[in-house]
Amino acid sequence: MSDYNFAYLDEQTKRMIRRAILKGLAIPGYQVPFASREMPMPYGWGTGGVQVSAAVLTPDDTFKVIDQGADDTTNAVSIRRFFQKTAGVAVTEATSQASVIQTRHRIPEEELRADQILVYQVPIPEPLRFLEPSEVETRKMHALEEYGLMHVKLYEDISQHGDIATAYAYPVKVEGRYVMDPSPIPKFDNPKLEMAGIQLFGAGREQRIYAIPPYTQVVSLDFDDYPFQPTKADHACDLCGATDSYLDELIVDDAGGRMFMCSDTDYCTSRRKDGHVGAQGVPYKEDAA
Amino acid sequence: MTPLLQVENIAKLYGARIGCTDVSFDLYPGEVMGIVGESGSGKSTLLNCLAGHLTPDRGAVRFDTRADGLRDTITMSEPERRMLGRTDWAFVHQHARDGLRMNVSAGGNVGERLMAVNARHYGDIRAEAIDWLGRVEITEDRIDDRPTAFSGGMQQRLQIARNLVTGPRLVFMDEPTGGLDVSVQARLLDLLRGLVREMNLSAIIVTHDLAVVRLLADRLMVMKDGHVIETGLTDQVLDDPQHAYTQLLVSSVLQV
Numbered sequence: 001m002s003d004y005n006f007a008y009l010d011e012q013t014k015r016m017i018r019r020a021i022l023k024g025l026a027i028p029g030y031q032v033p034f035a036s037r038e039m040p041m042p043y044g045w046g047t048g049g050v051q052v053s054a055a056v057l058t059p060d061d062t063f064k065v066i067d068q069g070a071d072d073t074t075n076a077v078s079i080r081r082f083f084q085k086t087a088g089v090a091v092t093e094a095t096s097q098a099s100v101i102q103t104r105h106r107i108p109e110e111e112l113r114a115d116q117i118l119v120y121q122v123p124i125p126e127p128l129r130f131l132e133p134s135e136v137e138t139r140k141m142h143a144l145e146e147y148g149l150m151h152v153k154l155y156e157d158i159s160q161h162g163d164i165a166t167a168y169a170y171p172v173k174v175e176g177r178y179v180m181d182p183s184p185i186p187k188f189d190n191p192k193l194e195m196a197g198i199q200l201f202g203a204g205r206e207q208r209i210y211a212i213p214p215y216t217q218v219v220s221l222d223f224d225d226y227p228f229q230p231t232k233a234d235h236a237c238d239l240c241g242a243t244d245s246y247l248d249e250l251i252v253d254d255a256g257g258r259m260f261m262c263s264d265t266d267y268c269t270s271r272r273k274d275g276h277v278g279a280q281g282v283p284y285k286e287d288a289a
Numbered sequence: 290m291t292p293l294l295q296v297e298n299i300a301k302l303y304g305a306r307i308g309c310t311d312v313s314f315d316l317y318p319g320e321v322m323g324i325v326g327e328s329g330s331g332k333s334t335l336l337n338c339l340a341g342h343l344t345p346d347r348g349a350v351r352f353d354t355r356a357d358g359l360r361d362t363i364t365m366s367e368p369e370r371r372m373l374g375r376t377d378w379a380f381v382h383q384h385a386r387d388g389l390r391m392n393v394s395a396g397g398n399v400g401e402r403l404m405a406v407n408a409r410h411y412g413d414i415r416a417e418a419i420d421w422l423g424r425v426e427i428t429e430d431r432i433d434d435r436p437t438a439f440s441g442g443m444q445q446r447l448q449i450a451r452n453l454v455t456g457p458r459l460v461f462m463d464e465p466t467g468g469l470d471v472s473v474q475a476r477l478l479d480l481l482r483g484l485v486r487e488m489n490l491s492a493i494i495v496t497h498d499l500a501v502v503r504l505l506a507d508r509l510m511v512m513k514d515g516h517v518i519e520t521g522l523t524d525q526v527l528d529d530p531q532h533a534y535t536q537l538l539v540s541s542v543l544q545v
Contacts, residue, residue, distance in 0.1 A: 144371060146405065148402075148404040152390075152393055155404065155414065156393060159396055159432070224409050224410045
């Protein structure tokens with residue numbers, strides 16, 4: 001197969017990471033410290049997510065990687081190839097066929113099932129970090145459930161922008177206890193955090209793992225008079241015509257021309273295969289891309 | 290009448306050196322006590338022990354809690370003590386930047402304590418913040434400015450508003466007028482005196498400025514080398530000092 005140990009990491013390391021994952025699942029939203037390893041990629045490219053994926057992958061798994069929803073970006077392609085080479089697992093771009101999905105900045109549009117695991121790459125796991133620089137203090141705040149400061153951030157948003165302007169990494173409270181950073185997913189995805197699949201979050205540089213077990217209550221923080229609202233661009237996808245998916249805006253020329261398209265490429269492609277066509281789209285052809 | 294704060298034989302040692310030792314006093318509701326002394330006399334150590342920032346080596350600090358009456362704040366659990374720290378207690382630092390969040394707007398600074406006790410209505414929080422900024426003479430149009438854009442005196446007034454917004458019963462102040470010029474000091478003292486009387490606050494003020502205690506404090510405690518050397522009513526201590534050090538202190542004040 002290859003000269004690597006299965007999924008690159010040695011068995012002791014994977015065991016250590018699995019322990020952290022189990023602890024994370026037992027205490028939803030709690031950041032479990034773990035001994036993050038040096039990976040053959042720079043920090044910020046998903047070293048945490050890769051280690052979590054390596055620890056949960058089995059030879060029978062089918063692996064999918066998305067970066068901002070897309071299967072074909074550099075980050076997604078190289079991580080997918082990495083596990084193809086080091087673990088020899090099957091890979092796919094179809095959300096429904098994958099058993100482990102590593103993601104950066106998005107949750108797939110298609111609803112995940114109970115037999116699927118979603119692994120997030122997390123840059124800064126501490127939601128209070130930009131308000132309270134001391135790790136000793138933030139840990140104490142988590143321990144004592146002192147979360148008033150999180151609302152100060154939302155207050156600042158409203159006072160400056162007239163509305164809660166935080167559009168990604170929107171803080172959530174998990175199972176009525178821990179306040180958690182859902183990684184930089186758009187707040188459009190926040191309602192999807194209550195799902196059937198297991199969600200694991202890995203932050204490599206910050207050496208933290210946390211998790212949301214299936215069907216766990218996840219509440220986005222807000223004010224009584226400024227309730228949480230998931231937002232997306234007020235358009236339909238120009239390729240597949242979907243009105244319910246999160247959209248990327250693309251500038252297409254120097255004359256102000258632009259188009260909106262699903263950020264989830266698999267969702268968009270499968271809709272086009274089914275015959276949906278958007279305003280600027282062309283009917284799907286197998287060899288078009 | 291139960292005292293609001295009962296301090297019994299507090300001692301804090303830094304290794305072999307004495308921070309403060311054998312300090313006992315009772316503070317009653319509505320009473321303002323001043324602690325004066327030279328630098329290094331243990332005033333700030335004592336204040337930090339009382340406010341729960343330092344753990345004293347000996348003694349007891351009993352606070353009259355709303356729920357259970359007198360409780361020793363040193364042996365109570367940390368969550369309870371921190372809860373007191375953001376509800377019934379307030380702490381005004383000498384340097385406003387120690388007590389403020391400098392990267393959060395004035396309104397956010399005032400609102401933080403409200404949100405810490407589960408206020409979740411933006412409109413109410415903002416209205417309360419505007420009300421309190423007004424009380425400390427900061428105009429409403431500065432509410433969204435950060436404290437970095439404020440003068441030293443304004444920062445200090447903002448810190449006071451931020452601390453008093455939850456209606457505390459006991460305020461600890463560490464050199465509240467330090468580093469401010471005299472005219473700003475005078476206005477701040479005037480404001481503090483008004484607020485203390487109006488809200489019937491109890492306060493413990495640590496300072497080396499005798500004018501501050503003369504204006505604000507009902508009672509005075511003079512410290513030197515970690516010991517309390519003289520206590521009494523403010524006017525009595527300042528006009529008729531008994532201890533040699535107090536006499537020196539009073540006579541050292543420059544007359545203009």
